[in-house]
Amino acid sequence: MKVLGIESSCDETGVALYDTERGLLGHAVHTQVAMHEAYGGVVPELASRDHIRRLIPLLENVLAQAHCGRGEIDAIAYTAGPGLAGALLVGASFAEALAMALDVPALPVHHLEGHLLSPLLADEAPAYPFIALLVSGGHTQLMRVTRVGDYQLLGESLDDAAGEAFDKTAKLLGLGYPGGPALAKLAEAGTPGRFKLPRPMLNSGDLSFSFSGLKTAVLTAARTRNLSEADKADLAAEFQEAVTEVLTAKAVAACRQHRLSSLVVAGGVGANRRLRQGMDAALAKIGGRVYYPALELCTDNGAMIAYCGAQRLLQSAAAQGSGAFAVRPRWPLAELSLG
Ligand code: KG4
């Protein structure tokens, strides 16, 4: 079965074709970073309009990579939420219209479920059940994943998500948008420990997170002195260290509490090299192992949506193109169940 995946929830347009027998046949992403850069963040209306422009060329590109014609598509999965309402509607209406034209089922997919299952696209995939740490721009959540569609929320951020904290801190240090990768790059030139930042909720005894105080601590450090380039690099390194330490400690605690040794780390912040080092070392200490998606599949893409849609279709034949659809800009992952 060949499933086309469409992702358009924020500032990346992603299209991919996943075959349940042969794996990923093709995938392409267009990032809108250059377009939003001048504004210092994502402008929703510009994002929607750009998704419209990109979808058909990306589809042609993916079909060419896969050596497939449109007639070979068996189903279309698309991100129906959470995300920017207008951006979601572009992908949803494109997917539903194409499905209707091809007379194949269309399937709404939860964006975070896509991230959550993305490590299963790798050659060495974890077996169920496992603990998943979702670290994206909008969410920081620890979940117990029993099987596709069965997710138990164990803890989440009470304020900013880790990615959001990376982005806001980067802005404070005068780095551009998107801040996460820029801050990570700056951190490579710095030394953690020279500045002391808090490890919020490290010893809270639960699996909740809080990252907004960390950003404020960076702001305070920046206000009390004129930061040199070397100071900024050291602050960035300490910030990255603090986030890594907290995320790692809570992920290990979740594994211990649930007696599970497989941990999945997914979402944009999962691309962070220091975080990956920290997680690998911590899981190795408890005899566990960390599974990540390929680096290019950490941030938003169509492959994770196609894969997620395919898994759902394999589990239930419920998806039918009805011609009616809706998107959910706010959509808690824990509300998901198998249809
Ligand atoms: O998963 P994602 O692409 O989008 C959402 O679903 O939100 O994650 C984007 C987030 C942004 O906050 C971005 O700054 C962060 O992931 N990010 C990183 C890195 N690459 C992306 N944060 C830290 N280090 C990175 N290397």
Ligand code: ZN
């Ligand atoms: Zn995402």
